[in-house]
Amino acid sequence: MPTEDPSPVILETRDLSVTYGANRALGGVTLSVPSRRVTAFIGPSGCGKSSLLRCFNRMNDLIADARISGSCRLEGREILGPGVDVTELRRRVGMVFQRSNPFPKSVFENVAFGLRVAGLGGGSELEGRVERALRRAALWDEVRDRLHSAAGGLSGGQQQRLCIARAVAIEPSVLLMDEPASALDPVSTGRIEDLIRELRRDYTIVIVTHNMQQAARISDFTAFFYMGEMIEMDRTGRIFAQPKDRRTEDYVTGRYG
Amino acid sequence: MKAKDRSALFTGLTGAAVWAILATLALILGISLAGGAPGFSWRLLAGRPGRDMFDIASTGLYPMIFGTVSRVFLMTLFVVPAGVITAVYLSEYAPKRSWATRFLRSAIENLAGVPSIVFGLFGLGFFVGFLGAGMDGLLGGGSRFGRPALFWASMTLAVMTLPVVIVATEEALRSIPAGIREGALALGATRIQVILRIVLPQAVPGILTGAILAVGRAAGEVAPILFTGAAFSTDGVSDGVFDRFMDLAYHIFVLSTQSPNLDRTRPLLGATVLVLLLLTVTLNLLAVFVRARMSSSTRTSH
Numbered sequence: 001m002p003t004e005d006p007s008p009v010i011l012e013t014r015d016l017s018v019t020y021g022a023n024r025a026l027g028g029v030t031l032s033v034p035s036r037r038v039t040a041f042i043g044p045s046g047c048g049k050s051s052l053l054r055c056f057n058r059m060n061d062l063i064a065d066a067r068i069s070g071s072c073r074l075e076g077r078e079i080l081g082p083g084v085d086v087t088e089l090r091r092r093v094g095m096v097f098q099r100s101n102p103f104p105k106s107v108f109e110n111v112a113f114g115l116r117v118a119g120l121g122g123g124s125e126l127e128g129r130v131e132r133a134l135r136r137a138a139l140w141d142e143v144r145d146r147l148h149s150a151a152g153g154l155s156g157g158q159q160q161r162l163c164i165a166r167a168v169a170i171e172p173s174v175l176l177m178d179e180p181a182s183a184l185d186p187v188s189t190g191r192i193e194d195l196i197r198e199l200r201r202d203y204t205i206v207i208v209t210h211n212m213q214q215a216a217r218i219s220d221f222t223a224f225f226y227m228g229e230m231i232e233m234d235r236t237g238r239i240f241a242q243p244k245d246r247r248t249e250d251y252v253t254g255r256y257g
Numbered sequence: 258m259k260a261k262d263r264s265a266l267f268t269g270l271t272g273a274a275v276w277a278i279l280a281t282l283a284l285i286l287g288i289s290l291a292g293g294a295p296g297f298s299w300r301l302l303a304g305r306p307g308r309d310m311f312d313i314a315s316t317g318l319y320p321m322i323f324g325t326v327s328r329v330f331l332m333t334l335f336v337v338p339a340g341v342i343t344a345v346y347l348s349e350y351a352p353k354r355s356w357a358t359r360f361l362r363s364a365i366e367n368l369a370g371v372p373s374i375v376f377g378l379f380g381l382g383f384f385v386g387f388l389g390a391g392m393d394g395l396l397g398g399g400s401r402f403g404r405p406a407l408f409w410a411s412m413t414l415a416v417m418t419l420p421v422v423i424v425a426t427e428e429a430l431r432s433i434p435a436g437i438r439e440g441a442l443a444l445g446a447t448r449i450q451v452i453l454r455i456v457l458p459q460a461v462p463g464i465l466t467g468a469i470l471a472v473g474r475a476a477g478e479v480a481p482i483l484f485t486g487a488a489f490s491t492d493g494v495s496d497g498v499f500d501r502f503m504d505l506a507y508h509i510f511v512l513s514t515q516s517p518n519l520d521r522t523r524p525l526l527g528a529t530v531l532v533l534l535l536l537t538v539t540l541n542l543l544a545v546f547v548r549a550r551m552s553s554s555t556r557t558s559h
Contacts, residue, residue, distance in 0.1 A: 057443060064353075091445035101436035104459055114444035117454070163440070170444065 010035040010174060010204050011056060016070035018051045020063060025051040028070070029230045031223060033174075038196060038205045040215035040236065043225035043251070049208045052225070053176050056206065057093040058086045074174070091118060094167035098179040100159035102151035102166075107134075107143050110151045110162055114170040129169055137165035138195055157188025164195060168203070175199065177207040181214065193218050212252055216240050224248045286534070293531025296524035302532065310490060311516045313525035318532055320491065324407070324502035325533075328486070329476050329540060331411035331498065332418065337468050339415065340422025341457075347423070348430040349452055369420035373480040380413030380485035381405070401499060408498040410486030417481050418471035425470060429463020430456060461551050469544035476537040479506045489515075505533045 011033035018026040026048035033039050041049035051060065058079065060066040072080050079089055091114070102110050111130045120126055130147075134140040139161045143154070151162055160180060167175060177196070181189040196205060196218050209215050215222050216236060223233035224243070231245045243249045296313045304317020343365075351358040390403030433456055441451045479487070488501035489511060509529050516522040 059439065059443065062439070062442070087445050087447055090443055095443040097436060097440065097443075099436055101434070101440040103437060103441065103455055113441065113446070113454070117441075117444065117446040117450045166440075166444065 007034040007036055009033065010075055011206070012073045013052075013055070014071040014073075016052070016055060016072055017068070018048070018055065018060060019067045020051075021065040024228055027228045031230055031233055033204060033206055034221065035173075035204050036200065036202070037220040038200050038207060038218055039221045039223065040219035041206065041208045041223050041225060042210075042212060042215050045210070047225040048228040049223075049225045050178055053095075053178055053206060053208050055080070056174065056176055057090050057095050058084070059095065061086060091170050092172050093174045093176060094170065094172035095176040096160070096163050096167055096178065096180045099183055100156065100163050102154070102159050102162050105151060106148045107151050107154070107162060108147040111165050111169050114166060118170060133165040133169035136168050136199065137161045138191065138198070139165055155188075157184050157191060160184060160188070160192060161195065164192075164199075168199065172203070174204045174206065177205065179208055179210060182210060189214075212240075212254075224251060226251070289527070289531050289534050292523075292527030293529075294527075296528035297531055298528075301528055306490065311512065311518070311522045311525065313522075313528065316525065318505065318508070318529060320503045321505040321508045321529075322532065322536065324487075325476065325505040325536060326540075327407055327498075327502065328411045328414060328482065328504065329472055331407065332414040332475050333468055333472060335412055335415035336418050336422050336471055337464065340419055340467060340471075341426050341464055343419070344423045344426035344430060345452060345457070348427050349448070349456070365420050365423055368416075369424075371417075373417060373478055374483075376413055376417045376481040377483050377485060379416070380409055380481060384409040384412050385485060405484060405486045405488075405501055406499045407486050407502045410482040410502070411498075413481045413485045414475045414478065417478070418475050421470045421474060422464070422467035425467030426460060426464050429460035429466075432463075433459050462548055465544065465548040465551055469541060469548060472540050472544055473537065476540055477506050477533065479504070479510055482507065505529065505536065509533060 009032040012031075014030050016026065016029045017024065025046075029048075029052060041053065043049050054060045055068060055072055056074070056079075060068060068080060070080075071078060074089070074093065078084070103113060105113070108130055111133050112126055115126055115129055116122075120129070131140060134143060139158060142158060143162075146153075151159065154162060160183075164175075164180070181192045184192065193214065196207065199205060200220075207215075207219065219236045221233060222236040222239040224231045224239060224245075224247075226247050231247050232239070232243065234244075239248060240252050243252060301313070301316075301318055302322065303319050305319055306317060307315040310316045347358065347361065351361070385403060385405055388402075389406075389409060390400070392402040393400050396402075437455060437459075438451055441455050442448075446454070475481075482504060486501055487504045487507040491501055491503055509526065512522055512526045512529060513519070516526075
């Protein structure tokens, strides 16, 4: 694991397994995610990378027959037990989904939603935070004149950046991204990648991607998953240049996947 | 038969069915208009029953119109919250594949198939006889609640139209993409916040559709109110929800079966039928208008 990196560990799993009914999606994963870095999870479809991502904000709770064992700690505190306040956890661990899912509300109300459910009623503080989040998501200049029109009227790339703005508005410590650009055109994808590089200064980002070039471009660390197991994790440069495991090499050189 | 001929025949048959329905509708409207127009007047709409309630010259329909509008309005007030809450439970909380949920769903479907006269008897037995009389027993002071009344008639209609509202609301809830709910939960919203702030506002047009169907079904019904609140005659407009009331649909039944001289009553009967038709059409149009306003506002301003 990343030994020579000076940044502290923010997320840590130990022997983490996920099963859906009779299917084991993830088996015995132990890894550490460094703070304020971009960590990419790569691997072929069905390798368990999304299942792992969904442990970090307990989205697996929504799946009735999901069973999770092992340990997962956020800033040293266990997050998998039944006593954990899941709502509070999700405020600290934000998520951006593969398909942009803006609420059928205005641009403003989309960004304000997380703040409102957390109890921030309105007024200039709310407006300030919404503007800040939109600026951070590099969307402010495009939507400042249409804050109160429907979010559904934005382009696909803008909608995804709106979802990122929505997630950063509540100032989480970790931002999970589940293939955030896989449904977008190359130009929009480029803007999302620029944004991720920008957000890296303030947030820990964990991104699941199918696109190896993307992982190579934006991430500091990369973990390769195969058949529900984590094969290896290292600095991104090393994973792509000199992987330790044969399967990783085969995958990153495009021999399968 | 060739495929082309079959297709032509099918097109012809479906077209004929549409025309048959339209013709029937036109016939009903035509007959009502022809029978009702001669006796129709503003005095009839605004007046109250006088010396002879079977004679068009000395009677008015205001109490009946007021009674029908009141019972439909009260029913909507009862059925919409109850139906929406039930639909929210079924679609958001109830375990999907459990035995109890399936039983609940089939019970709701069966409720929709119960004849309306059975609802009338149920209303008399349960609302009037059990709830009303029970309230009288608790409060003392004679039978104030334990008798047929506008309130109980509206409750009975609400039970009858409950499945319509539940099904329409559930349909609307189901059409909301799962990704939107996930997105809200991932932002730290609680389940109840997701329902109140995201899901229900989106379902408003569907809920209103349910309400429209319920109003349409209830406005012309007589059987459920026959024993639970409709009066042959009252002294003018009833003055409270725990009083009996006169009803337009029931009044048509009274006019056509209880008149001492049907020939003399016929113009009044025709006019009353016309008024009931106009009233149900107005109630439906009102609901359609509200729905159109609501759905366009959820699209643009939210």
